[in-house]
Amino acid sequence: MDLQELLEKYGPLLALGLWLAYKWWNTRRVVAMLPALRQRGAALVDVRSAAEFAHGNAPGSVNIPLPELAGRLAEIPKTAPVVVCCASGTRSGMARLLLKKNGYAEVHNIGTWGKLLH
Secondary structure, three states, X not given: OOHHHHHHHHHHHHHHHHHHHHXXXXXXXXXXXXXXXXXXXXXXXXXXXXXXXXXXXXXXXXXXXXXXXXXXXXXXXXXXXXXXXXXOOHHHHHHHHHHXXXXXXXXXXXXXXXXXXX
């Protein structure tokens, strides 16, 4: 089996593995940076639904559900880093892209909200 056949057969599986590895690595990186980000006054934004947030959240985090985020950008300062979280890292990934697109210079996706407890 040559390389092209391998990629055709296993390419989607390889892409999924690389994506999962990136999410794992990025979460570990942001968790390691969290103390310094907090010292710099980072805004902690949880983009889960209000019901999810009510069941558990990290102290100091603000709940702005992802569907409301575009309309509530004024609540998030642009002068400090922003750390976004959700239940799995997917919605917070979308939130990160939206914030970056709207001029937020330093936005970090920590993934699951429990990582903010470190």
